[in-house]
Structures are given as C-alpha cells and as structure tokens.
Amino acid sequence: MITILLLSAMLIGASEVQAGADSADWSGHKIILTSLQKHQYYPYVFEQQTMILMDQHGHRDVRSVRRFSRLDEDGTARFVLVFDYPEEVSGVSLLVEQQPEQVRSSQIYLPAFGKRLIRSDSSRASQYFMGSDFSLRQIMPEKIEDYHYQRGKDLSIQKTPYFRLTALPLNALIARNDGYAKRELLLRQDNLCMVRVDYFNHRGRLFKRLSAHDLQQINGPMWRANMLLMEDFERHHKTLIKIENRVFSRDYVPRYIFTAKWLMGNHKITQINRLLQQGTGKN
Amino acid sequence: MFEKIFFVGMRYRVVTLLILLLITVLTSLGLPELRVDTGLASLVSGHDPHKADYDKITAEFGSDLQTVIYLHDAKLWTPERLATLESLHYALKELPFVERLEDVFTLQVIAGKDGAVAAHILLKEAPDSIEAAQKAKQEALYNPLIKGNFVSSDGKSTAIILSIHPDPHDPDFDHHAYVALEQLISAYQPQFDELFQMGAPRLHAELKTILFHDMRFLAPLSASVLMLVVVFFLRSGTAAVLPLITSLLSLIWTFGIMGWWGVPLNILSVMLPSLVIVMGSTESTHMITSYFQGLIRHNHGEDKAQTVASATRYMMLHMAVPTVLTVATTALGFASNILNNIGLIQDFAVASTLAISFNGIITLLFVPLILQTFGPGFDTRHNSQRYRISQMFTHLFQVIKERFYYLFLFAIVLLCAFFIQQASRIHVSNDPMSYLQPSHPLIKDNETIHRHLSGMKIFFITLEATREKAFLDPKYIDRMVEIQSFINSQGVFDRSTSLADYLALTNRELHDGNPEYYVVPRTRDLVAQYLMFFHRTVLEPYVSHDYRRANIIVRHNISDSDTLNRHIEELREAAQNIAGVDVHVLVNGENLMVNAATEDLLWAQIESLLILLLVIALLMSIMFTSLKGGLVALVPNLIPITLMFGMMGLMDISLNPGTVMVAVVAIGIAIDGTIHLFSRYNTLTRKASDYDSAVLHTVREESTPMVVTSLALALGFAILIFSDFTLVAQFGALAAATVLFALFSNLIITPMIMARVRLVSLHQILSLPLNISKLATSPLFQGLSHYEIRKAILIFESVHYHQGDVLMKRGETGCSMFMVLSGEVEVVCHTVGDHPLTNTLSEGSIFGEIGYTRELPRTVNARALKDVEVLIFNYRRMKRDLQFFPQIVAKLNFNISRILGERLADVVQRMKGCGKPPSD
CATH class of the missing domain: 1.20.1640.10 (Multidrug efflux transporter AcrB transmembrane domain)
Incomplete structure (x- = not known):
C-alpha cells in the first residue's frame, strides 16, 4: 500500500504540471495522484502565521503562530504549533505525530497549567482545534488511499479551467473520523493547484469551505498559497491563516523541537525572529 | 343647530x-x-429604558427568544432513537428560518481522565452501538452544563433549542414557522414517547x-x-x-x-x-x-x-x-x-x-x-x-x-x-403565558418541559467592564460567580450559566475530573489558555470578543410578574453591588421587559x-x-x-x-x-x-x-x-x-x-324655545343676563295650560306667583261694584304675586286665552333653590321684593284714596 502524505499546507501546493491534452481522460484518482507526484515535496517547513478568527459580526481575534513540520525518513509526520500572541496564550503549543501505521498522538502544552503535556484524545480528529475552524483532520496529513476520487465535469471560472473531484471516504469509519461525508475539490488545470475544498455533511449539505488565496510560485514549479480561508457556514465563523514567513529548511525544524522538553522550554518569539533574520529560505 | x-x-x-x-x-x-x-413586542412598553440595551445585548450575545423541540423517550439513548433524533436534527437544520441549533449533536463537552483531555462534540453523529450511545449519555449527564439544560437528570428527555431568524418580509412568519415545525416533527412523533415544540412561533400561532x-x-x-x-x-x-x-x-x-x-x-x-x-x-x-x-x-x-x-x-x-x-x-x-x-x-x-x-x-x-x-x-x-x-x-x-x-x-x-x-x-x-387558560395544551407542555429541564424563559445579566480583556481576569470572573451564587440564594430561578461555568468545568477536567477543582482558575493566563479548548461560537453567548463584556444566562419559569419583578429588582441591586464600580451591570431580557x-x-x-x-x-x-x-x-x-x-x-x-x-x-x-x-x-x-x-x-x-x-x-x-x-x-x-x-x-x-342637587342642562338652556328678549323686559328679570334668564326659567316649575284653562280662581288659596312665558292670560278682577275689570297679560307679565308672600285667598280669576306656558314661583321652592343657584335666586328675590314693595306702595296709595283692601 502506497501511502502518500500530504500536509495541509501543501494541499494547495502542487507541482507545476500543465495538464496535457490527454488529461481529458484522466480519472479523479489520477488527477490527485499526478498532482501529488508532481509536487516538489519539501519535508521540512517552518512557517510564521497570523491566524485571524472572525465571527458573524465581523469581530476579529488575531493570533500569531509558529508552525514547524517535518516528515522523517521512517514516514512519521510531525508538526508543532506554537502560539506567540496574544500574550496570555504565548507558549501554548500543540504537538501532533502521525506514524505510517496510523498511530496518531497529539499533546497540548499550556504554560499556565504547569510543566506537563496534556494528552488530547486523538480519536476525535474531526474536532475543532484551538478555537479555530480547522479540525485536526484538516491540518493533518491525509491518506489518499482512504478516499475514492470521482472526477466531475470540468469547470471554467473566469476563463480558467478547473478539474472538479469528489472525494468520498471508502468506509463509514473514515467518514466518521473525518466528520464529513464527502469533499468537492477544485484544482486548477494549468498547475494542478488545489484552490478550493467544499465539505459536505451526512445530509449532503455544504457546511465548510477551505479556499486558497494569494497563490505564489515558489522555487520554480511549486506553488503555495499565502492565505487560507476556512469558512464554517453552520457556525457563521471564519478562520483566515496568513503566512507571514515560510522557510523550507531542515535547520528550522530540528528534531528536538518536536519534544516535550523543547515545548516546555517556552521559547519566545524573539528567538525565532533572530533565526528568521538569519534565514535564507524566505518566500 | x-x-x-x-x-x-x-x-x-x-x-x-x-x-x-x-x-x-x-x-x-x-x-x-x-x-x-400576537407578537411579544406589542407587550413591551415603548418607554422601557432597557430596550436599547436589550437590542445591543441580543445583537452581541444572541437572542433570548428560543424555540424548544422537546422529546421524551424511555429508550432515548439507543442507536435507533439517536439515529431518528439525528435525522430530526438535520431536518430542522434544513429549515430556512433556523439560524442556530443546539442539541446533543452540537454541544461541546470536555472530559479529562488519566492526564488526557477530550474536548469534542457530544455526538458528532448517531452512534452505531448501544455502548457508544450509553457512553454519550454518561458524558451528557456528567457535564453540568448539559444536564438539566439539554438532557434531563434521568436521561429520558432532551431538548433541541432553535434560534429562529424571522423573515422580515413575512407578516405571518410565526404562523408559517409554527406550521413548518409542526409538519416536520409530526413525522417523528410516532417514534418517540413524546415530542412537541414550544416557543414564540407556537405561542403566537x-x-x-x-x-x-x-x-x-x-x-x-x-x-x-x-x-x-x-x-x-x-x-x-x-x-x-x-x-x-x-x-x-x-x-x-x-x-x-x-x-x-x-x-x-x-x-x-x-x-x-x-x-x-x-x-x-x-x-x-x-x-x-x-x-x-x-x-x-x-x-x-x-x-x-x-x-x-x-x-x-x-x-x-x-x-x-x-x-x-x-x-x-x-x-x-x-x-x-x-x-x-x-x-x-x-x-x-x-x-x-x-x-x-x-x-x-x-x-x-x-x-x-x-x-x-x-x-x-x-x-x-x-x-x-x-x-x-x-x-x-x-x-x-x-x-x-x-x-x-x-x-x-x-x-x-x-x-x-x-x-x-x-x-x-x-x-x-x-x-403572555398567563393569557392562556391553565388547561391549555401549551401550558401543560410548558409544565412538562419545566418538570424535566430548566425553564425556557431566559434573561441576561450583562457585565460591562471599563478595562479591556477584563473577563480574562479571575477577579472579574469571580464577581460573576458571586452573582450566580446570589441567584441561587434567591431560589426562584432555575439555573444560571456563564463563562465561569465553562472555566470551572475545564479546570475540573484538566484535573482528571476531580470535583474539588470545579472552580475558576486563578491566573489570567490560565483562563485564556483554557478558553482555547472552545470554539468561539460556544463562548459567544457568554463573553464578548474583546472580553470587556460578559453575560450570565439565567433560565426560569416564572409567570407571575409581581414575583419576577420583585426578584429582578433585588438581583439588579445585588449584582451591581457585587460587580463594583468599574463594572456596569444590566439585567435584561424580552420577558423581563414584558413583565x-x-x-x-x-x-x-x-x-x-x-x-x-x-x-x-x-x-x-x-x-x-x-x-x-x-x-x-x-x-x-x-x-x-x-x-x-x-x-x-x-x-x-x-x-x-x-x-x-x-x-x-x-x-x-x-x-x-x-x-x-x-x-x-x-x-x-x-x-x-x-x-x-x-x-x-x-x-x-x-x-x-x-x-x-x-x-x-x-x-x-x-x-x-x-x-x-x-x-x-x-x-x-x-x-x-x-x-x-x-x-x-x-x-x-x-x-x-x-334629590339633593338641582342641575340645569346646558342643552336645555340653549334650546329653550322662548322669546327671551321680550321676557327680559319683565321686572322680574331685571338685572339678569339672557343666559341667567334662560337658566332661571329652567330652574322653576313651568306649567302648560291649554286655551280656556283656568289658572287661578277667585277665593281659592294659593302660595305661588306666576309669570307668563308664552301665550296670553286674561285676568278678571271684581273690585269695582259688580263690573269685572279684565286685563290681558302676555309674555313677561306676572300675576298672583301676593300669594308668594303668604297663602291667601285669590282675589282674581285667571284664564288662558291661548295655549299658555307659565312659570310658577313659590317661597318654599325659592328658599330651597337659593342653595343650588344662589346668584340667580338672589337676583330674582331682589326683583320680587321690589315688585312687592311697589305693589305695597301702590296699594297704600290707593287705600289712602278709597279705603279698599289690596288685591292680587
């Protein structure tokens, strides 16, 4: 079984593949697979993000977050989110590990609670995390073999052609863990960049939408979005993640960062700023 | 006219x-x-000083007007029933006017055990096994914010709470909403022991x-x-x-x-x-x-x-x-x-x-x-x-x-x-509930809900601090706790919920569910960090986005305005005292304004x-x-x-x-x-x-x-x-x-x-069909205005005589004097030998004035030459009317005195000349 991990940030980052004339015959699975295969995959990514939570009245809560992610040779994906702002939550961290055998663990560190990690129930991946509109599932790597990708009728928006795929969980357990019944994916045909994901509940009702904005070509063939917007239509709430800085470098995501010791060290933003100033992999 | x-x-x-x-x-x-x-808005006073605050509060924290879909079933926590409930949940969500829905499929729970914590939706979907259903039941009953509010203590009743957004273009919205809800739930009614809706649409309908x-x-x-x-x-x-x-x-x-x-x-x-x-x-x-x-x-x-x-x-x-x-x-x-x-x-x-x-x-x-x-x-x-x-x-x-x-x-x-x-x-x-008879099904259903769950009437206690992010500070949150304790001590309201409850619950669960930790955390940072377990929409009814305002939601089932107003007044005073000078307290809600x-x-x-x-x-x-x-x-x-x-x-x-x-x-x-x-x-x-x-x-x-x-x-x-x-x-x-x-x-x-007053109607005065100008020349009415003359005529007794009727007969005793109001009267006097002297009297003329002073035999005959209307004056009535109309009667008395005086002088003069006695 081939497992291809796709980090959520890479959801909208795909290799610059110009779908040829033969793409008309491509299946949904081939489109998504080609998109991923062509993707210039970077296993070590550091991002500095601004997370903006917007309620139905337009009120905004702004958070500054550092995100560290790496994919190790053994197939284990890890990422750490560290909140730097607001001051009251500075140092709050989330550590998630997903091993190839599907064993997933997530731990939370609350500096004000004391020097210990709190295990989070990892079986509930569909739950919202840290007050945002993203669920753990939506920021976690995804196994494409868990889904059946149906190709729908191609779409053209403002003269840009798109592939339209429907991703259906292969079984009820996957659907239950995901918290949705199906997704509709929209990929640009020119670069196979995924620009929109619609989430449908068990009643077939659209309840969430993830859209990618400010797409930017990086290091040649790869594209990345600098803004991700998750809209929850049921809760009338939105979360916008704006990538302020992105570094593709093993040095920025050393192994020790994904440990309890480092998290409880409560590293302040000033340290990373220094690193960033010295860094070379800025977008 | x-x-x-x-x-x-x-x-x-x-x-x-x-x-x-x-x-x-x-x-x-x-x-x-x-x-x-039949809306509640018409029951609220247009001058209610809380109305503007109410609009602001509900815009920020959500409406206090909720519709409850109540259901009761002995086998509620089974996969079959919960699957049906889920189906109902989605069907309700599909209704265009349902803005927000809270039930076991949306409520967030937090539970901690052995150093692990799980914050999740109680039921993301209907469970597929009896064990999973029972686990969800236990989780629901374990959560103090769900038990009693959404799920009854015995677990057999639950509520789906809907926030409804009325269609401003539909004047009959409530009726349409009620019918739509009724049609929907009627399909599910056979599958539960009891299922009904309760709320504004039903009440109005x-x-x-x-x-x-x-x-x-x-x-x-x-x-x-x-x-x-x-x-x-x-x-x-x-x-x-x-x-x-x-x-x-x-x-x-x-x-x-x-x-x-x-x-x-x-x-x-x-x-x-x-x-x-x-x-x-x-x-x-x-x-x-x-x-x-x-x-x-x-x-x-x-x-x-x-x-x-x-x-x-x-x-x-x-x-x-x-x-x-x-x-x-x-x-x-x-x-x-x-x-x-x-x-x-x-x-x-x-x-x-x-x-x-x-x-x-x-x-x-x-x-x-x-x-x-x-x-x-x-x-x-x-x-x-x-x-x-x-x-x-x-x-x-x-x-x-x-x-x-x-x-x-x-x-x-x-x-x-x-x-x-x-x-x-x-x-x-x-x-408004008291408008219906106690036997009405709506009242009965309301009692049923109240027997198993908190009352569906809601009001808010909103605390507004001057400091930004004040309600991240345990000192401020403690004041909410104190206000909630006061509410409990009042003993009339069912339940109150605030940010403090969520924090206490989180604190307890992060300490492996130890009930000793069911208290508000002691540092500002910990408060903020605990709140990260909750999606903003969960906290929305309880705290503003900038944490400057906090909201306590109180549920009750009081229908007596007197009781409610008394306790609300008491609560307002106590809450403000507890909150202190740097926090402004508003106790508000539509049902409070109605009451x-x-x-x-x-x-x-x-x-x-x-x-x-x-x-x-x-x-x-x-x-x-x-x-x-x-x-x-x-x-x-x-x-x-x-x-x-x-x-x-x-x-x-x-x-x-x-x-x-x-x-x-x-x-x-x-x-x-x-x-x-x-x-x-x-x-x-x-x-x-x-x-x-x-x-x-x-x-x-x-x-x-x-x-x-x-x-x-x-x-x-x-x-x-x-x-x-x-x-x-x-x-x-x-x-x-x-x-x-x-x-x-x-x-x-x-x-x-x-019998003790004498009144004269203005209409009678104005519509008196007499020649007042001519009557005004009468010596009796001298010095009286036309209005007073009219009124005087109406005060005294008037008698109508037909042509030929005898008004007065010689030799008969009488105690009244007469005034001709209309018609003509012939007065016959037998004073000179046997040759009668006749005189024709018309409007304004008076006769029989001697009788006014004393009851004496009449010395003349008086007969109506035409239909005649005469006004009759006698001393007794004059004396009595003096107290009712002193001004007019006094003037009349003065005139009568003058008439009688002149008559006396005339008689004395005549007696000097012929030695005859005076006549009428």
Missing part, C-alpha cells in the same frame, strides 16, 4: 342611507389590509388560533344573548335587530380603518365584536324605549305615518343629546387607554374608540331612519314586565330612602372601605382613570352648568369602580392588559346611566313642584331601559368568560360585575344624590 344635525337621519333618509352604504363599501376595502399581531376562534364564537353568542334580553324585556323584534345592524356596520368601518391605518388586531380585539354589539345596543335600546314613549304621547290615531314621525321626533329630541354624551364618555373611556405605553393596549384603545364612536354615529343616523320608515305605529310591548321592573326599583329606592337612609349610607361606606382594603392586594401581571411593563400598566391605569374622571367631571359640569353637579355626578360612578378593584383583590385577579381596561370602560358605561338619569330628572323637575316626586318619576321611567341595557351589557360581557384567553375572560367577568354594580349605584345612589 343641534336639531339640524340630529335630524339628518330622519329628514334625508335616502341620502343618509346611501352615505352609510358608501362609507361601508369604502372602509371594507381596507379589510384585506387588516393584519393580526396558538394565540392567533384562539383569537379567531373566540371571534367566531363570542360575537354570535353576544348577539344571541343581546337579542334574547332585548326581546324578553322590550318585546320588540326591531329593538333586537337594530343594534345588530349598527354593530355590523360599525365593525366593518372599524376593521376597515384599522386595515388602512395599519392598526393590527390583537388578543384584546377578540372582545371588539362583543363589545360593540353589547355596548352599541345600549344606545339603541334607550332610543327605542324613548320611541315607544313617543308613540304613547303622540298618538295620532289612524294616521300611522304621523304617529311614527312624531314618535321618532320625540325620540330624537329626548335622546340625541344624551346619546352623544354617553357615546362620547364611553369612547373617552376606551380612548384614555391610548395613554398606555403598551402597544397591545394602545392598538386596542384605537380600535375600541373607533368602534364605539362609529357605532354612536351610525346609531344616531340609522335608528331614526329605520324607525321613521319601518317603525311600528303603536307600542307592541307587553308592559307588565316593564312595569314590574319600574315598580321594583321605585319601591326599593323609596324603602331605602325613607327607612334605612343612614343605615344604607353607612353600609355603603363600610362596603367601600372593605373593598378599598381588598384592592390593596391587587398584583400586576403581564406574562416590567406591569409598572406602566399600573401607572397608565391611574393616569387614564384620573384623566377620564377629570374630563367626565368637566363634561358633566358643562352639561349641567355646575361644577358641583359635575363632581356629584362622579360619586355613583366611583362606587362600582371601588367595588371592582376590591373584587379583583378579593378573588386574586391580577391587573393585566385585559383587566386594566375594566375601570375606564366601566366608568364610561356607568356614566351613561348617570347622564340618562340626570337628563330625565332635569326634564321632570321643570314639570314638578316637588323634587322628591321628580326623583321618583325619574327612577320609574329610567329603571326599565337601564335594567335592560345593564343586563344586556352584563350578559354580553359575561359571554367573554367563555374566551380561551384568561385576560379576556377576566375582563368579561369583571366588566359584567361592574356593570351590575353601576346599575345598583345608579338606580339607588344616584337618585339619592339627585
């Missing part, structure tokens, strides 16, 4: 009929525009259903009762049918105008058809009774047309002014409710004032029109009934007056004192009553040209109101939007009787030398129409007892009792007062 107006219906029958029909057609075009309003049912049911019932009463007492089909026609026309006019003006029908409007039928009939009954009296007095034998015309004219002459006045006072009674700040009462005040006014206009135009055209030419009634009523009241009045006068007065004073004491127990209520409107109800009641009494006193003072008369006329009307308030206290009937109107409406009705009695008494005192007999005659003549109209009114009001609205039923019962109190007061107490 008056005649021209009042006689329009008689003189221009076809034109009048066409105009009436035209107005009816025009106003009926407004009927499709008529809308029904039920109120509307009852409203239409009551209107369809009560109006025909009132009409039937009215017809029976009128036919029974007056033995006249015309008397029974006429008020129904006038009522129907009045209602079309009223509802049509309401449609054009945008004044909605509301739950009080249920009474309108019954009120118009019953109250409108009183004027018709008085008029028709007067018409029958006219038939007796102006019988032209075979000439039926002439008889009918005369009787109709008689009716209008005697009834037009009292009818206008009584309609005006009744309409005023209803109109005074416009001062009320509560939209429901204001709208009803407009509707009822229009209806009563229109009924008065239509009655004055239509009744003479119909009687002149189709009226019977002879009195068809069997008079024994009428006679018995008259006899009974006359006798009763006489017995009380002659034997038990002081005892009766003492008993009345004692009774009033007792009822005033009872009235102090009246409490005020404005809760708080009771204060407005009370003040509006007092204001309306005072204004009405003042206006009536003023009106009566003008009508009877005496301030004293105006005030005296109020006394018999205050007694029934006192008794009515006393009865409310005695029977524990609250002052609500229905009962609040009884007093003013009852005064408006009771004053009608007083006006009729005073008017009749005025007329009769002019024809009688003795006031007491005039009073007796008044009671005898007016008792029948008053009893008939009062009984018809009382029964008509009593019909409202059958209304499904408690407040309408209470209004009906109280109004019926008050009308009977007013009847008793008017027929027993008013005559007692009348």
Whole structure:
C-alpha cells in the first residue's frame, strides 16, 4: 500500500504540471495522484502565521503562530504549533505525530497549567482545534488511499479551467473520523493547484469551505498559497491563516523541537525572529 | 343647530342611507389590509429604558427568544432513537428560518481522565452501538452544563433549542414557522414517547388560533344573548335587530380603518365584536324605549305615518343629546387607554374608540331612519314586565330612602372601605403565558418541559467592564460567580450559566475530573489558555470578543410578574453591588421587559382613570352648568369602580392588559346611566313642584331601559368568560360585575344624590324655545343676563295650560306667583261694584304675586286665552333653590321684593284714596 502524505499546507501546493491534452481522460484518482507526484515535496517547513478568527459580526481575534513540520525518513509526520500572541496564550503549543501505521498522538502544552503535556484524545480528529475552524483532520496529513476520487465535469471560472473531484471516504469509519461525508475539490488545470475544498455533511449539505488565496510560485514549479480561508457556514465563523514567513529548511525544524522538553522550554518569539533574520529560505 | 344635525337621519333618509352604504363599501376595502399581531413586542412598553440595551445585548450575545423541540423517550439513548433524533436534527437544520441549533449533536463537552483531555462534540453523529450511545449519555449527564439544560437528570428527555431568524418580509412568519415545525416533527412523533415544540412561533400561532376562534364564537353568542334580553324585556323584534345592524356596520368601518391605518388586531380585539354589539345596543335600546314613549304621547290615531314621525321626533329630541354624551364618555373611556405605553393596549384603545364612536354615529343616523320608515305605529310591548321592573326599583329606592337612609349610607361606606382594603392586594401581571387558560395544551407542555429541564424563559445579566480583556481576569470572573451564587440564594430561578461555568468545568477536567477543582482558575493566563479548548461560537453567548463584556444566562419559569419583578429588582441591586464600580451591570431580557411593563400598566391605569374622571367631571359640569353637579355626578360612578378593584383583590385577579381596561370602560358605561338619569330628572323637575316626586318619576321611567341595557351589557360581557384567553375572560367577568354594580349605584345612589342637587342642562338652556328678549323686559328679570334668564326659567316649575284653562280662581288659596312665558292670560278682577275689570297679560307679565308672600285667598280669576306656558314661583321652592343657584335666586328675590314693595306702595296709595283692601 502506497501511502502518500500530504500536509495541509501543501494541499494547495502542487507541482507545476500543465495538464496535457490527454488529461481529458484522466480519472479523479489520477488527477490527485499526478498532482501529488508532481509536487516538489519539501519535508521540512517552518512557517510564521497570523491566524485571524472572525465571527458573524465581523469581530476579529488575531493570533500569531509558529508552525514547524517535518516528515522523517521512517514516514512519521510531525508538526508543532506554537502560539506567540496574544500574550496570555504565548507558549501554548500543540504537538501532533502521525506514524505510517496510523498511530496518531497529539499533546497540548499550556504554560499556565504547569510543566506537563496534556494528552488530547486523538480519536476525535474531526474536532475543532484551538478555537479555530480547522479540525485536526484538516491540518493533518491525509491518506489518499482512504478516499475514492470521482472526477466531475470540468469547470471554467473566469476563463480558467478547473478539474472538479469528489472525494468520498471508502468506509463509514473514515467518514466518521473525518466528520464529513464527502469533499468537492477544485484544482486548477494549468498547475494542478488545489484552490478550493467544499465539505459536505451526512445530509449532503455544504457546511465548510477551505479556499486558497494569494497563490505564489515558489522555487520554480511549486506553488503555495499565502492565505487560507476556512469558512464554517453552520457556525457563521471564519478562520483566515496568513503566512507571514515560510522557510523550507531542515535547520528550522530540528528534531528536538518536536519534544516535550523543547515545548516546555517556552521559547519566545524573539528567538525565532533572530533565526528568521538569519534565514535564507524566505518566500 | 343641534336639531339640524340630529335630524339628518330622519329628514334625508335616502341620502343618509346611501352615505352609510358608501362609507361601508369604502372602509371594507381596507379589510384585506387588516393584519393580526400576537407578537411579544406589542407587550413591551415603548418607554422601557432597557430596550436599547436589550437590542445591543441580543445583537452581541444572541437572542433570548428560543424555540424548544422537546422529546421524551424511555429508550432515548439507543442507536435507533439517536439515529431518528439525528435525522430530526438535520431536518430542522434544513429549515430556512433556523439560524442556530443546539442539541446533543452540537454541544461541546470536555472530559479529562488519566492526564488526557477530550474536548469534542457530544455526538458528532448517531452512534452505531448501544455502548457508544450509553457512553454519550454518561458524558451528557456528567457535564453540568448539559444536564438539566439539554438532557434531563434521568436521561429520558432532551431538548433541541432553535434560534429562529424571522423573515422580515413575512407578516405571518410565526404562523408559517409554527406550521413548518409542526409538519416536520409530526413525522417523528410516532417514534418517540413524546415530542412537541414550544416557543414564540407556537405561542403566537396558538394565540392567533384562539383569537379567531373566540371571534367566531363570542360575537354570535353576544348577539344571541343581546337579542334574547332585548326581546324578553322590550318585546320588540326591531329593538333586537337594530343594534345588530349598527354593530355590523360599525365593525366593518372599524376593521376597515384599522386595515388602512395599519392598526393590527390583537388578543384584546377578540372582545371588539362583543363589545360593540353589547355596548352599541345600549344606545339603541334607550332610543327605542324613548320611541315607544313617543308613540304613547303622540298618538295620532289612524294616521300611522304621523304617529311614527312624531314618535321618532320625540325620540330624537329626548335622546340625541344624551346619546352623544354617553357615546362620547364611553369612547373617552376606551380612548384614555391610548395613554398606555403598551402597544397591545394602545392598538386596542384605537380600535375600541373607533368602534364605539362609529357605532354612536351610525346609531344616531340609522335608528331614526329605520324607525321613521319601518317603525311600528303603536307600542307592541307587553308592559307588565316593564312595569314590574319600574315598580321594583321605585319601591326599593323609596324603602331605602325613607327607612334605612343612614343605615344604607353607612353600609355603603363600610362596603367601600372593605373593598378599598381588598384592592390593596391587587398584583400586576403581564406574562403572555398567563393569557392562556391553565388547561391549555401549551401550558401543560410548558409544565412538562419545566418538570424535566430548566425553564425556557431566559434573561441576561450583562457585565460591562471599563478595562479591556477584563473577563480574562479571575477577579472579574469571580464577581460573576458571586452573582450566580446570589441567584441561587434567591431560589426562584432555575439555573444560571456563564463563562465561569465553562472555566470551572475545564479546570475540573484538566484535573482528571476531580470535583474539588470545579472552580475558576486563578491566573489570567490560565483562563485564556483554557478558553482555547472552545470554539468561539460556544463562548459567544457568554463573553464578548474583546472580553470587556460578559453575560450570565439565567433560565426560569416564572409567570407571575409581581414575583419576577420583585426578584429582578433585588438581583439588579445585588449584582451591581457585587460587580463594583468599574463594572456596569444590566439585567435584561424580552420577558423581563414584558413583565416590567406591569409598572406602566399600573401607572397608565391611574393616569387614564384620573384623566377620564377629570374630563367626565368637566363634561358633566358643562352639561349641567355646575361644577358641583359635575363632581356629584362622579360619586355613583366611583362606587362600582371601588367595588371592582376590591373584587379583583378579593378573588386574586391580577391587573393585566385585559383587566386594566375594566375601570375606564366601566366608568364610561356607568356614566351613561348617570347622564340618562340626570337628563330625565332635569326634564321632570321643570314639570314638578316637588323634587322628591321628580326623583321618583325619574327612577320609574329610567329603571326599565337601564335594567335592560345593564343586563344586556352584563350578559354580553359575561359571554367573554367563555374566551380561551384568561385576560379576556377576566375582563368579561369583571366588566359584567361592574356593570351590575353601576346599575345598583345608579338606580339607588344616584337618585339619592339627585334629590339633593338641582342641575340645569346646558342643552336645555340653549334650546329653550322662548322669546327671551321680550321676557327680559319683565321686572322680574331685571338685572339678569339672557343666559341667567334662560337658566332661571329652567330652574322653576313651568306649567302648560291649554286655551280656556283656568289658572287661578277667585277665593281659592294659593302660595305661588306666576309669570307668563308664552301665550296670553286674561285676568278678571271684581273690585269695582259688580263690573269685572279684565286685563290681558302676555309674555313677561306676572300675576298672583301676593300669594308668594303668604297663602291667601285669590282675589282674581285667571284664564288662558291661548295655549299658555307659565312659570310658577313659590317661597318654599325659592328658599330651597337659593342653595343650588344662589346668584340667580338672589337676583330674582331682589326683583320680587321690589315688585312687592311697589305693589305695597301702590296699594297704600290707593287705600289712602278709597279705603279698599289690596288685591292680587
């Protein structure tokens, strides 16, 4: 079984593949697979993000977050989110590990609670995390073999052609863990960049939408979005993640960062700023 | 001028009929525009100072108006039932007006065990095993924010709470929402032991259903009762049918105008058809009774047309002014409710004032029109009934007056004192649920919900701090905890929930569920970090995005405004004290504002009553040209109101939007009787030398129409007892009792007062058909203005003599002097031998003046040369009237003294010449 991990940030980052004339015959699975295969995959990514939570009245809560992610040779994906702002939550961290055998663990560190990690129930991946509109599932790597990708009728928006795929969980357990019944994916045909994901509940009702904005070509063939917007239509709430800085470098995501010791060290933003100033992999 | 107006219906029958029909057609075009309003907004005072804050708070923290889908099932926590519940959940979510839905499929739980914590939706979807279902049940019952609020303690009942967004373009939104919900849940009802909806759409829909049912049911019932009463007492089909026609026309006019003006029908409007039928009939009954009296007095034998015309004219002459006045006072009674700040009462005040006014206009135009055209030419009634009523009241009045006068007065004073004491127990209520009968299914369902879950009535305690992010600070959150403790200590509210509860719960779960940790965390950072476990929408009802404002949600099931207002006032004070000077506390909610409107109800009641009494006193003072008369006329009307308030206290009937109107409406009705009695008494005192007999005659003549109209009114009001609205039923019962109190007061107490006052009606003064200019030349009226002359003429007894009648006979003793008001009198004096001396006296001449000083044998004969109207003066009456009209009587006395003095001087002069005794 081939497992291809796709980090959520890479959801909208795909290799610059110009779908040829033969793409008309491509299946949904081939489109998504080609998109991923062509993707210039970077296993070590550091991002500095601004997370903006917007309620139905337009009120905004702004958070500054550092995100560290790496994919190790053994197939284990890890990422750490560290909140730097607001001051009251500075140092709050989330550590998630997903091993190839599907064993997933997530731990939370609350500096004000004391020097210990709190295990989070990892079986509930569909739950919202840290007050945002993203669920753990939506920021976690995804196994494409868990889904059946149906190709729908191609779409053209403002003269840009798109592939339209429907991703259906292969079984009820996957659907239950995901918290949705199906997704509709929209990929640009020119670069196979995924620009929109619609989430449908068990009643077939659209309840969430993830859209990618400010797409930017990086290091040649790869594209990345600098803004991700998750809209929850049921809760009338939105979360916008704006990538302020992105570094593709093993040095920025050393192994020790994904440990309890480092998290409880409560590293302040000033340290990373220094690193960033010295860094070379800025977008 | 008056005649021209009042006689329009008689003189221009076809034109009048066409105009009436035209107005009816025009106003009926407004009927499709008529809308029904059973919303809560109309129960909130427009002047409520909390309204602006309420709008701001609900915009920020969400609405306090929720609809609950309640379900109960012994096997609720099984995969099958939960799958059905999930299906219902999604079906409800699909409804376009459902803005937010909270139930076991949306509620967030947090649970900690062995160093791990799980914060998740209680049920993301229906479980597929009994174990999973039972686990969810345990989680629900473990969570103190869910247990009792969303799931009952035994786990067999749960609630789906919907926040509904009304469609502003749909005026009948509540009904449509109710029907849509009902249709949806009815498909699921067989699958649960119990399933129903409860909330504003249902309440409004039920109120509307009852409203239409009551209107369809009560109006025909009132009409039937009215017809029976009128036919029974007056033995006249015309008397029974006429008020129904006038009522129907009045209602079309009223509802049509309401449609054009945008004044909605509301739950009080249920009474309108019954009120118009019953109250409108009183004027018709008085008029028709007067018409029958006219038939007796102006019988032209075979000439039926002439008889009918005369009787109709008689009716209008005697009834037009009292009818206008009584309609005006009744309409005023209803109109005074416009001062009320509560939209429901204001709208009803407009509707009822229009209806009563229109009924008065239509009655004055239509009744003479119909009687002149189709009226019977002879009195068809069997008079024994009428006679018995008259006899009974006359006798009763006489017995009380002659034997038990002081005892009766003492008993009345004692009774009033007792009822005033009872009235102090009246409490005020404005809760919409209390409008329905306790046996109504909605009330039963509400009780069911309250037995298993917290009450569905909600209010907010909003704390606003001056500091930014204040409610991340445990010091501030502790104040909320203290306020919640105070709420618990009050013991009347079901439950309160705040940010503090979420924090305490999180703290407990992060300490492996140790109950000792069910407290607010002690640092600001920990508070902020705990809150990251919750999605912003979960916290939205409890804290503002900037943490400057926090909200405590309190649930309760109190329906008694008095209890609620008292505890809310106490809570407001305590909460502000606890919150401190740097936090502003608002206790707010629509149901609080609705209940708080009771204060407005009370003040509006007092204001309306005072204004009405003042206006009536003023009106009566003008009508009877005496301030004293105006005030005296109020006394018999205050007694029934006192008794009515006393009865409310005695029977524990609250002052609500229905009962609040009884007093003013009852005064408006009771004053009608007083006006009729005073008017009749005025007329009769002019024809009688003795006031007491005039009073007796008044009671005898007016008792029948008053009893008939009062009984018809009382029964008509009593019909409202059958209304499904408690407040309408209470209004009906109280109004019926008050009308009977007013009847008793008017027929027993008013005559007692009348006998001690002497009033002259302004209308009589202005319409006196005499040559006042000529009469003003009379020495008796020297120094009196034309107005005073007119009034003087009306004060004293006037007698009509036909041509040839003897006014005075020589040798007979008499104690009066006469003044010729109209016609000519021949006076024959036998003083010179046997040759009589004759003198012809015309308007303004006086004769028989010696009799005024002392009872002496008359020395002349006096005979009417034409039909003559003479005014009679005697010393005893003058002496008595001096206290009622001192200025006029004093002037008259002065003039009489001068006349007598001159006469004495003349006689002395003549005696010096011929030694003859003086003559009349």
